[in-house]
Structure formats: structure tokens, C-alpha cells
Amino acid sequence: MKMCLKGKSEDKSKKGRYRCKKCDAVSRKKKHLCKPKKIK
Incomplete structure (x- = not known):
């Protein structure tokens, strides 16, 4: 099951x-x- 961070980032972009x-x-x-x- 996937969880959501609700807008709180774990890492920098x-x-x-x-x-x-x-x-x-x-x-x-x-x-x-x-x-x-994925960020490109």
C-alpha cells in the first residue's frame, strides 16, 4: 500500500x-x- 507525504518533502528536488x-x-x-x- 502506498503512503502519502501530504506535501511534506523528504528530500530536496x-x-x-x-x-x-x-x-x-x-x-x-x-x-x-x-x-x-520521476524528476528529469
């Missing part, structure tokens, strides 16, 4: 990390976000 399309939070792990998209 850098290339290769994931950003949630829904709440805009950033994480290194894809499974920590509800709608992940």
Missing part, C-alpha cells in the same frame, strides 16, 4: 528523484508517494 503529482512532495523512494513522477 533533484534529478532522479520522485515528485508526487497530487501533493507536490519529493522523495527518493517511489513507494512513499501516491502519484509518483
Whole structure:
């Protein structure tokens, strides 16, 4: 089950990390976000 960070980022926005399309939070792990998209 995926969890949502509710807009509270775990990491800084850098290339290769994931950003949630829904709440805009950033994480290194894809499974920590509800709608992940890789940052290019």
C-alpha cells in the first residue's frame, strides 16, 4: 500500500528523484508517494 507525504518533502528536488503529482512532495523512494513522477 502506498503512503502519502501530504506535501511534506523528504528530500530536496533533484534529478532522479520522485515528485508526487497530487501533493507536490519529493522523495527518493517511489513507494512513499501516491502519484509518483520521476524528476528529469
